[in-house]
Amino acid sequence: MEPTPPATDGHPAPDTFTSNSVRCDAYADSVALMRAAQHLTGLPGITAASLVMATEPNLRLLDDAQLLTDEGRAARPADLIVALRGTADAIEHALAEVPALLEQPAASESSEPDAWVPRALGEADPATALALISTPGPYAAAEALKALRGGMHAFVFSDNVPVDQEIRIKEEAHRLGLLAMGPDCGTAVLDGVPVGFANALRPGRVGLIGASGTGLQQVSCLLDAAGEGVRQMIGTGGRDLSAEVGARTTLDALDLLAADPGCELIVLVSKPPAPDVAERVVERAGRAGKPVVAAFLGTERPRTVGSVTVVGTLRDAAREALRTLGGAPAPSWTPPTVPPGPGRYLRALYAGGTFAYEARQLRPDAATEADPYVPDHAIDLPERHLVLDLGDDAYTAGRPHPMIDPTVRAAHLRAALTDPHTAAVVLDVVLGHGAGPDPAEALAAELEDVGDRRRPPVIAFVVGTEGDPQNVDAVRARLEKAGAVMAPTSTDAAEWAVSLLTQPGQPHRKAGELAAQGRAGR
Structure with a gap:
């Protein structure tokens, strides 16, 4: 146990210590580790908690978060580090809880006490069709190849997998007639079974393929709200449409859905793809x-090429899908007229990386980095527009993802609400399997704590369905009660926020006009 160094603002941390407890040759699923870290962070006297495998990238992240001690530095990649910051008594109490937290069965495991659960791919039932792989990145490729050669599709949740290994995994999957979803694949719904972070969706006739997890969730939830259901939802990993990977999984998934008579419409979702790869995908x-x-x-001009319609936003993807299926999309949304905040800058604080990409198409001049969250340290926001993906490793070092634990985002929200340079704030709240049980409460509490005193407008949207474990209507109502103005989609929220970025007192302009101006000015 080592004394915690002063925060970056120079303030000391009296009676606070940093501890690394190393559990040798102890592996646990990353989602289980995040949930354990969330529980420990909530204990009295604990200001930060992280449970990670001692891989080189994880050691760097712990070091950046001032959560690494000499004991942790000496750990091997197969070891598990329990990193804690807090008072000595709180750390002792937290460490005593770790064994029980790690022994809790995953939600997907049988609740029967005598049920046998395989602990290695070779122990799986030969009829197993899917392997979910969530090992540290350096080991993920080997496990994915084992799964594929065992006749299983591979869902690779792991990140930090080298791109050459991703290509090798996907080439092997193609050779064997299987799917390699990932690396860094966050969501899928396969034959009605949600995998990773996924919403409870009604079954139906739409097949979705996506190189963006929260983008898939947004589009599928909009379809669900309009009464359409999902046949399959196949995540590919965020790099699939890059020039290096070349859409290998996307093309295989397209062939799979094309051959499925129960799939009547295919929807593709991707962050800005490599141009030549995009054309290859459209041709296929x-x-x-x-x-x-x-x-x-980022597509500036929607276009139709034969039976393929290309659009540039998540909202337009859902609208075009519903139009194609003969349904009635939701009517256009007219935002209320509200005054901007005292400043001139946008603060978009997202848990979903795809939503950050979408907003950056409207404000390409926005900063994409801000101070990481350090307990008891005031976050200094830049004097320019800011669009953050707070699920990025830079902000989750030593902490769970903001879809599970809102601590990091709540701190940035507090800074944005009290910053005199803020004109408008945008927030997303993502529900579903894997997300926290009450993801809006901490954000609502920050809004109520700041109060209405010349607070900048806060524009929020919720990604969820009526079937999700969280109550989607209650989440929206809680945010509205706290003072947030609700938008129906990520696209509407970003466009409306951009429309408010005028000097106080100037006429309110329509979101579409400013969005078009932002694109034309790039």
Whole structure:
């Protein structure tokens, strides 16, 4: 146990210590580790907690978060580090809880006390069709290849997998006629079974393929709200449409859905793809024999190529899908007229990385980095527009993802609400399996704590369905009660926020006009 160094503002941390407890050759699933870290962070006297495997990238992240001690530095990649910051008594109490937290069965495991659970791919039932891989990145490729060669599709949740290994995994999957979803794949719904961070979606006739997890969630939830259901939702990993990877999983998934008679429409979702890869995907989609909607974020001019319609936003993807299926999309949303805050800058604080990408198309001049959260240290926001993906490693070092634990985002929200340079704030709240049980409460509490005194407008949107474990209507109502103004989609929220970025007292301008101006000015 070592004394905690002073925060970056020079303030000491009296009676606070940093501890690393190393559990040798002890592996646990990353989602289980995040949930354990969330529990420990909530204990009295604990200001930060992280449970990670001692891989080189994780050691760097702990060091950046001032959570690494000499004991942790000496750990091997197969070891588990329990890193804690807090008072000595609180750390002792927290460490005593760790064994029980790690022994809790995963939600997907049988609740029967005598049920046998395989602990290695070789122990799995030969009929097993899918392997979910969440090992440290350096080991993920080997496990994915084992799964594929065992006849299983591979869902690779792990990140920090080298791109050459990703290509090797996907080439092997293609050779074997299987799917390699990931690395860094966060969501899927396969034959009605949610995998990773996924919403409870009604079954239906739409097949979705996406190189963006929260983008898939947004589009699928909008379809669900309009009464349409999902046949399959296949995540590919965020790099799939890069020039290096070349859409290997996207193309295989397109062929799979094209051959499925129960799939009547295919929707593709991706962060800005490599241009030549995008054209290759559109050409293949045109041979699917059924209509395809491709949402390539950043596309400035929607276009139709045969049976393929290419759009540039998540909202337009859902609208075009519903139009193609003969349904009635939600009517256009007219935002209320509200005055901007005292400043001139946007503060968009997202838990979903895709939403940050979408907002950056409207404000390409926005900063994409801010101070990481350090307990008892005031966050200094830049004097320019700010669009953050707070699920990025830079902000989750030593902490769970903001979809599970809102601590980091609540701190940035507090800084944005009290910053005199803020004109508008945007927040997303993502529900579903894997997300926290009450993801809006901490954000609502920050809004109520600041109060209404010349507070900048806070624009929020919720990604969820009526079937999700959280109550989607209650979440929206809680945010509205705290003073947030609710937008129906991520696209509407970003466009409306941009429309408020005028000098106080100037006429309110329509979101579409400013959005078009922002794109034309790039």
